[in-house]
Amino acid sequence: MSCHRNSDFINCSRESSDLDQTSKLETSDDEPEIVDASLAINDDVLLSLDFYWCFLSPEVIQDLHEVVSVQDHENDDADMSENVSEPEQGRSRGRSRPTLRGRTRSRGGRVRSGARSTTRCSSGRHASTSIREMDEANGWSYEAVQQPPENPVFQEISRVLAPIDENSSLFDCFSIFFPDSFWKLLKTETNRYAAQMKAKQTRQGILKPGTMLYQWKPVTKQELKTFFSVVIHMTLVQKESFDSYWSTREIIETSFARKHMNRNRFRAIYSCLHLNDNSNYKPRNDPEYDAFFKLRPYFDELCFLCENSFYPNENLTIDEGTCGFRGRVHFRVYNKDKPDKYGMKVYMLCDAETGYILRMVPYVGDSKSVETIIAELSEPYFGKWHTIYMDRFFTSPTIADLLWLKETRTVGTVMANRRGLPQVWRQQPLEKAEMAFCHRGNLTACKWKDKRDVLMLTTKHGASWTETKAKGVGVTKKVKPDCILDYNHYKIGVDLNDQYVSYYSLNRKSMKWWKKMFFNLVARSLVNAYILYNKSREQRRRLRFSQFLMDSGEQLVETASDAEAGPSHGPHAVGTSTRLVGRHFIERIPSSEKKEKVARVCKDIISSLIENLDESESTEIQSTVEELNDIGKFEITTEPNISTCQPYQIEGRRIADLNYFYDQMKHYLIISRDSVVQ
Structure with a gap:
């Protein structure tokens, strides 16, 4: 050498x-x-x-x-x-x-x-x-420095801050990131949004009978827990569409979703799912505009829970996590190096050894400086001599100096055109395996030539290197600077979290950006809960992430079933009627000269429906039926035969909803009156 x-x-x-x-x-x-x-x-x-x-x-x-x-x-x-x-x-x-x-x-x-x-x-x-x-x-020195002049020691201990221990159950760890406040927020805002949309469509006159909003019933916390258990089931068992999970075809049948929740109810909850009150939304030209408004209450609570549930190790990672999305949103970005090239990004601070997310800052197309982003992410950990590893997007001599003043070390790759770097890097090329070092106080600048030039800034290392094993054929040894070895080892914090999320993705197709981001954040919350569970029982065998998801989904269903108001699942129970006995069949009624389309309404069924209404509603329906019968549009049986009683039918379509039946009767009444007048 x-x-x-x-x-x-x-x-x-x-x-x-x-x-x-x-x-x-x-x-x-x-x-x-x-x-x-x-x-x-x-x-x-x-x-x-x-x-x-x-x-x-x-x-x-x-x-x-x-x-x-x-x-x-x-x-x-x-x-x-x-x-x-x-x-x-x-x-x-x-x-x-x-x-x-x-x-x-x-x-x-x-x-x-x-x-x-x-x-x-x-x-x-x-x-x-x-x-x-x-x-x-500019402060650059060219004396060989093996270690920085000051090399403080990290003295904190990584530990779980949440109220759990080795005897805590899996669901206790799950509940840290999904507390009662989460279910209450979700229930309140989902019901509020459904009511707002229903009122809006009613005012516009476009609310149609039989639609999801027309039949909407307020959701409960128990239903939401069942809903998320089905979502976790969908994460573990990947299928092409929602309907596939309720399919009875033997080749793709899975009974979990069909057993615990009706398909239409699941779709209704998914459609009305909401996390904030739309009436408080500010337009983009408003000074108080918040591009992350749709997720703000949940996002702020999640960041608080992440930060206060775990204290990290010495080495931290700052990087950007992505959520794939190809729809329309003004802060969508393109990154050719990511699996999801189009999507939204969130800046994250993670523990480098476990991948636990400590803090997050969403990118919403604003002009936040790198210094501001790093300060927001790292502020709670200043003064402890943590070492933060980051890529060239964040690293610069200015950032390294600012973090050093905050008693925090920095290791990261750096762009060659950053201000304040040694200019000799731009002037003299290196051959393969060559390395160059410059020093300025505690800051060391390193340039190393592998397949291409690698530029590093570090306040933790000096001009030192280590011999490692090479991967190439015929090459057994390779010399690398110590700062690059540590960077490759500790830069994976956010990537490790992304890896867990990619294994079992909660994302489903959606045209709304915030729903994609919401389920991505839910998936990252599950990863954090999984890490806490394993950290709280380090003396025991490590649980696999898939097993953690299965147990979480099953216990969600159990807690929902144990509650007083059970979840909405399967067909609704039907009480025994004292009047509706016997068998009902649909029969084709021949047309007559007076009526082109004949529909006979069973008087027994009308009477049974009216029994559950108040006096004003039952009187109105009876008068409507009598008027229709007088016009000749319907024929009401006066003495129904129980053994051959037919279900009510309008234009060949069976009506299963009282409200829909009532609206259709009024519709025919209006049409019939108009035809009589003409």
Whole structure:
């Protein structure tokens, strides 16, 4: 391994996989040969103007370009003559091999002083002194630092904060994220929304008999629990549509949904499901507009429960979780690297070891800065010396400095065009397996070349690296910076949560964005409950996530059944009628000259329906039937034969709802009156 470190950076290139092999380094004639050296230091560097455009004023940039244009290669070579040797024969003219004096690094990242080595420079042109001074003015140092000057120790203990222990049941952990307040909110707002929609359609005159809203009955907490147990069942048993779960075809039949809830009732609850009062909605041009209004009460309560139920380990992850959605919403985003390329995203702070979600901030198309997002996510954990791992979208020298002031460490990849980075990264390319380090206080900047350049910022690591096993054929060893190894290990917090959600997805087809997001959040709540359950019983065998879902669904049904008001499931019980005995069949009645379509209404059935009405309603129905009979539209049997009594029938359609029957009778009455007048 031959390594060099000039005044700008440490450049380490692994030329042999055998670390015990002695490195043969070229030296100048007046310097002795250095044996087993892996690091050397140079006092002058190669710099470029390419990077400074992003944080210097135009006037300064113009002056710097003028300085460089005046300094030619001869002047540069004269200035660097004390440190740079003649180019090695056989190499290109643009690459020289200067002999340098400095400190060496042995394998494993240890630093030894007094060694000298040769280095390779990527260009024959050297930086002006003014640019170098300005770079140093930004605080970057080029002394080898194995560890940051300050390396505080994390002293907190990861623990479950919720009131559960190893003897708590699975449903106790489930109830942490689905408390009574959740069911109360869901019941109140669902019934409110159904009433609002029913009143709206009534005012508009478009409410039709027989529709879902027309037949709507207020939902109860027990029904909602049964509803969610069926949803969990749908998560475990994937089918193509809602109707498939109530199918009686032997090849796809599953009895759970059909046994516990009527299909039409399930569809009605799913359609009217709501979490906020629409009457409080503010339009987009209102200063108090909230794009997340539909989910705000539930989302705020969920964030509170997540934060106060578990204290995380030292290592945290900030990343964005996605919820696939291709419908219309103004904050839909596209990400080609995600399984769901189109969808909505939520910024999340997760425990890196378990994937437990601690805090969330939804993206709603606003212009929140990265600093604001990170502060909202990390604020409860400042001052504890947590280490936050994040990708290049969040990482920058400014973010690293701000978090360090809040006693929080940072490790993350970084974009090459971020302000304040060492400009040498933009000027000098690295070959494969080479690495470069720069330091500024506790901040270390690392550049490592694998298949492509990897740029890292860290306030936890110094200029150190480790040998690892390689995956490629014929390659057994690979050297990586320690900051990259830790990043790959701890950056998976949000990805781990996404992985659980992808196994058993609660998402169903919907044109409403907030329903997709709601069921995605419910799925993440189930993952959090599952993690708490396993953390509370670490001495026992770990439960699988699928088993956790099955037990949760079954216990939801049990708690709903044990309540006083049972769930709506199966056909409704029908009381025994003292009048309706015998068998009823539909018969075709021949038409007559007076009536084209004949419908005979059983007097027994009309009488039985009227028994359950108040006096005014029963009188109105009786008068309506008598008037229809007088007009000749209906024929009412006066002495029904119980053995051959026919069910009431209007235009060949059997009526099973009293309200629908009543409306149809009024409809025929109006039509018949009009025809008589004409």
